[in-house]
Amino acid sequence: MASRLVAIESADDPRIADFRDIRERDLTGRQNRFIAEGTVVLRVLVEASHGGRFATEKVLLLRNRVDGVAAILERLPDDVPVYVAEADVLDRIVGFHLHRGVLALGRREVVGTELVDRLPERSLVLVGCGISNHDNAGSMFRNAAAFKADAIFLDETSCDPLYRKAVRVSVGSVLSVPYERKGTALDVLTRLAASGFAIWTLSPRGETDIRAIPPTDRMALVVGTEGEGLPPALLERFQSARIPQSEGLDSLNVATATGIALFAMSSAAKLI
């Protein structure tokens, strides 16, 4: 194991340039690269790399974290470099101190087929419209993983879930829950409806109590951004559901609301 470790002595070393100042930069626009932070996310990335949807390009570790991730590194292909630095060098590289000493550069692989065509006959999916907050995007993936949703569809106005903070908040679930991000929300829902999905938009003024949704083989939960909510055109066109709650309050935080609605729908479908 020790033999594969490459010591980095300078923050200017070109081999670790991808990790420089990552707080301020968003790598996702650059050829599908992204940053994974922390032991749990590294483990998920390495496992996901075996599945073909992602690849691990390089790893950068704080010297004293090497032993703690040894079992994960054994699952890494031999040609993936593992760089190691002392704390002062690592802090200078990444530009801040909250990286927990475990970093990796991942790459999203391009998958040819449409996600909707790869879904099983019985499936529960989550659709996000205009989810621009990285925390909310990450939480949605974490909740989807917890309640066994099969996939997430994001419209083109939602943020890229591989943005560093979303990856971290999702605790790696953006790498384990299949997703697609493209098209308008109406395109996405029309395609899902044509594929047999019962579409349930979530809104404080939704018609059906979320606890009373009739289970069907294919169900899609649709959530919008906090504040604005879903566009009226979508709410009018598809069935709507609400989470019962006190009146006269602001609606629940979108991450919590998504968690509750998935919990209810996953219960109805007897997935949990």
Next chain:
Amino acid sequence: MASRLVAIESADDPRIADFRDIRERDLTGRQNRFIAEGTVVLRVLVEASHGGRFATEKVLLLRNRVDGVAAILERLPDDVPVYVAEADVLDRIVGFHLHRGVLALGRREVVGTELVDRLPERSLVLVGCGISNHDNAGSMFRNAAAFKADAIFLDETSCDPLYRKAVRVSVGSVLSVPYERKGTALDVLTRLAASGFAIWTLSPRGETDIRAIPPTDRMALVVGTEGEGLPPALLERFQSARIPQSEGLDSLNVATATGIALFAMSSAAKLI
């Protein structure tokens, strides 16, 4: 209305010293004072002040936000000063730009009786142990308000929910949901149990599915901090519940888990 507005021309004006550099300071240690930000929270504070648990000491507004909060100001007692400043002065006072132009200094009043003695015969309460993250504390209050919990009990190791960020994340619910913060978690639970509450600790390894909790007149949901969770001594001593979910994942975010558990218990109690 215009007659009660007092213009502030300098960031050094002693009348608005309480609002200076509020991002870095925590006022809550200082004689129960706290900062309320934003129109919604100001409205809740002014209404809560009529109830006697809180008072509004002063208001500080961005000049162009005055019209938008006129109806709220009408509910303010005449002796509460309302200061107004232009954007450049206001930014210098508070030290950052994300205050949304509506600020107030509130005061928590000391209530003589114990909270548990003021609860109705049928009630649902939330207990937080070691909740040190201000976002999580704020979210717990927001969820408690949404699902009609009657009160929140925090142990002495939890943070003060009147910390600025918790107030903001709660969307003012820390001012509307009665709470008490004192004693050890064991003290709090022992007292609630003696007052007829069925105690349900929440844990990924809890014994009872949260959807199967038998409704009783008095129910307490107990949540711990993310990561550590509740101390084993509490889990062993009281009944435990779990939110069913995928295995092998990190548990849900504590705010989401609390929201789901309250949703389930409030459903069982037919409060929603």
